Amino acid sequence: MPFGKPRAERADAVRNREHLLKTAREMLAECGADKVTMDGLAERACLGKGTVFRHFGTRAGIFRALLDADERRFQEQVMSGPPPLGPGAEPIDRLIAYGRARIAFLLDHHVIARAALDRNQPAPVGDPSVTQLHIRVLLQQGAPMPNIAGVAIQLTAALEGPLLLYLSRPDTDANETAEIYDLLADAWQTLIERLTR
Amino acid sequence: MPFGKPRAERADAVRNREHLLKTAREMLAECGADKVTMDGLAERACLGKGTVFRHFGTRAGIFRALLDADERRFQEQVMSGPPPLGPGAEPIDRLIAYGRARIAFLLDHHVIARAALDRNQPAPVGDPSVTQLHIRVLLQQGAPMPNIAGVAIQLTAALEGPLLLYLSRPDTDANETAEIYDLLADAWQTLIERLTR
């Protein structure tokens, strides 16, 4: 029997994983991210602790899994949604729209994204290479410049860094959030416009 | 007796803190960052665990303290060293030099800086406001633009993000390190030059 189909995933495993994610989302909504403990989650889901670890590997893995679902939806908008975020608009306009949407996404998912950070792991949010690659391609199309690869890395960080590293304030109300969004989204636009002039 | 002098720090406390930092540095050099545990450090320093926590608050605090010393030296170079990093050169040249120096610094301190990240804490590396403020001032002088504050935040992230978030590979040899440095430093220069054209 070849590698191609290493046997489908067991039905109970699928059921349990979904149940765990649902439970995790509940706990997250009720008590905040750092009240979501592995034991607590296992108990509330009426499953063994080992099961939780089998599915997610580490605590951060749970949050990564929670992000993934939304992340997939986000990337769908980018790949096949309406312009300017989706295909059809000018590369530079798409790049600006991408940044704005991404900042909004990260603000929304800020708590989860940060909880998905892991002491010893390359990258937390989504697959950074997806964002990075997208930026790189659009940049290449809209404004070729030397060292596109490096610039794309840094623009990725410019987008995701502030929300993961510097503005990690759980005590942010809706008003402030809107302000932060405007600040960063406008800054992103400035950055891209001047960069690609 | 007013607030001004709430009593000098006790001599034994100073001695112990320095001894702890020295011991931590030794353990770090010998076994790597994640072998530096609070219990281990306390035992090796022949002090109680409570003492370690009194001085550093959290595990990440130890690494923050280790960074601080070098960080101070770095900022000194920026504030009063020779140009173009120090004062005297054109703002844009200083900005480019700052980025290059900062990238080198973070590559050197990459392991410590990452270990200084804390699950629930605003910012890990140095005082981000120092880097941010410096970038902002130089940008203002050299190339005024709308939303300088926001752009400065994002440029700060562009500088520190890659090394904290994306390139966290402990298995990097000297050769690769040099490559990464060139990639990012050149990218930074491109970014700034095009941004301030």
Place this chain on the structure above:
DNA sequence: CTATGAAGCGGGGTAAAGTCCGTTTATGCT
């Protein structure tokens, strides 16, 4: 339908972070 083997499950065990509080000690004052 049953056998079988692999995938999944459970929960006790370990190690490390962080808390607490009773005890010790440096320091400044008399």
Place this chain on the structure above:
DNA sequence: AGCATAAACGGACTTTACCCCGCTTCATAG
């Protein structure tokens, strides 16, 4: 010097992430 006091110390205790391995359950072949 002796004393009062706040600071510092120590280490037991609690909580939590993560490991491990024997047991159970599902899916497939016969």
